Amino acid sequence: MISITKVKKTFQYIRGEKTVEKQTFSIPNISCGHCTAAIHNELSELPGISIVEGNVEAKTVTVEWDEPASMDQILYTLKEINYPSE
Numbered sequence: 001m002i003s004i005t006k007v008k009k010t011f012q013y014i015r016g017e018k019t020v021e022k023q024t025f026s027i028p029n030i031s032c033g034h035c036t037a038a039i040h041n042e043l044s045e046l047p048g049i050s051i052v053e054g055n056v057e058a059k060t061v062t063v064e065w066d067e068p069a070s071m072d073q074i075l076y077t078l079k080e081i082n083y084p085s086e
């Protein structure tokens with residue numbers, strides 16, 4: 001199981017009948033555009049994830065999602081593809 005204690009507070013808002021969550025993940029392993037592209041491709045396949053925006057210089061990925069996607073699932077997937085969030 002992945003601890004989410006280090007993750008900052010998630011931004012939430014209501015869109016239609018859904019609660020959309022938005023979080024910027026800090027990912028030290030990001031080194032170039034291929035990294036953010038790989039993360040984008042992997043996360044975009046998860047149902048519920050609507051936006052994946054990578055920033056190479058900041059080494060962050062901003063993700064927007066609603067159900068059935070979850071924070072735990074995103075963190076797990078990032079770890080699985082060797083881009084763990086710290």
Ligand SMILES: [Cu+2]
Pocket residue numbers: 030031032033034035036
């Ligand atoms: Cu890279």
